[in-house]
Amino acid sequence: MIDSDYQIGGSLAQDAPTYVVRKADSDLYSQLQKGNFCYVLNSRQMGKSSLLVRTRYRLQQEGFQCATLDMTRIGSEMITSQQWYKGIASELWRGFNLLGKFNLKNWWKEEEDISMIQRLSNFIEDILLTKFPEKKLIVFVDEIDSILSLNFKVDDFFAFIRFCYNQRAINPEYNRISFALFGVATPSDLISDRSRTPFNIGKAIELEGFTFNEVQPLIQGLEHKVSNATTVMREIIKWTGGQPFLTQKICQCILDSTQKSINQTLTIPPGTEGFWVESLVRSRMIHKWESQDEPEHLRTIRNRIESNQEHLGRILGIYQDILKGLDVQIDDSKEQSELILSGLVVK
Structure with a gap:
């Protein structure tokens, strides 16, 4: 550490000397080890991606097969739902190192008569669980909040995650696959149909500041x-x-x-x-x-707050009360959620 610099922003490597181990490290690791669905939803620059990298490395050392879906790589602008779902399958194909072992293009074409979500489901069941018999699979989904920029709903994607969880009671093979979501969002931001949300079967991992x-x-x-x-x-x-x-x-x-x-x-x-x-x-x-403000952090917070013109007055009013030292009761309102996701306050 003596000859190293501190890393400001970006994902820290799994062996970075400035990585700070927090309670979230053990929480996420133990929950995924048990096969539970997890989500880490928090403000920017809280170390979510670094936590992902380190947890993935630990689990891989124990024999887990892991892949990371960076949703920004798939894209969110000028993209169709078919391209988006095929992008997910393609990233899983690459992430689980199936290049040269399986022809995704031909398989996808053979499945063209069924829905996108059923294709994705078949890809999990017929390809991944078959190609890796006996192995436990974990899919890390980073930057999940990028879906908020899509011009179509992706509730089916979250319903698919819930389906994988529910299938465990019918097909024990599904006990071998788990998901972990990371991003700057709340569960209600990500899915509009609350009756289909997977978050009531998942484990929220609280990622707090360094003590x-x-x-x-x-x-x-x-x-x-x-x-x-x-x-x-x-x-x-x-x-x-x-x-x-x-x-x-x-x-x-x-x-x-x-x-x-x-x-x-x-x-x-x-x-x-x-x-x-x-x-x-x-x-x-x-x-x-x-x-x-380099790398940019405070300006990003300001821009996020100011872009929310509809709720701006209420957001700043709550923040002013906090700065005055007044007690503010948590009510999970849109304004309070936005303050928390901006990084200005914590619960």
Whole structure:
């Protein structure tokens, strides 16, 4: 860690030295190990994709067959429902390394007389479960919120996931396949027909900010740069609330500010760590914040809030109450959900 930089944004590799293990790591791993359907729905830059990468690696080491569907790769604009469903089958074909072992184009054409969702179902049952006998399969679906840009409904896709779960009582082979969804959305955003939702049979994985007891990997990167690294990290957490992107960014700002002191630790007088961190945050992140918002994070939050013109006044009113320290009861309203998904607040 001593010679490494912190990673600001993007998925961390499974062996990244700055990866912070949280409760969600064990929760997701244990639930998928049991074969449960899981979903991780949260705001941007909370470490969802990094959690996916690390969990997938752990399960693969135990013999699970895993594939990742990045829904942005399939596309969401100027795409038909047939292209979308075929895109899912194609990504599964590639993800489970079936290139050269199975002719997807011919098979898809042979199935053209049935619905898209039935083709996808047949692909799971006739191809995947057959090609991998005895193996447990896990499909990780990342960026699931990209479906919100589609010009057609995909309730059938979620009904298909529920079908796979219900089939376990009829066909035990379906016990071998599980799904995990990741994205910036709420269950009600993703599916319009609540009677068909799979989320009442799935396990919600709560992905929260770093706690001070979890950030030892980040502290190690500061120990040879500043004195009192543990106290400095405690002050950083006070500013970020443990939000992963902002926490990593402040740590990197500290490394950047001490680059001139090669092989020399910057001494911060005991008791002044809070003032020192505050000065750094104000100068490197708050002052002229738009020009310093690289990689972009705060501007994305602002743009998301401002784009919701219909609910903007109510959203800002709730946020103002929170800033005043008033108690705000959770009611799962559209406005509260938008505040949470923006990353401005947590439950």
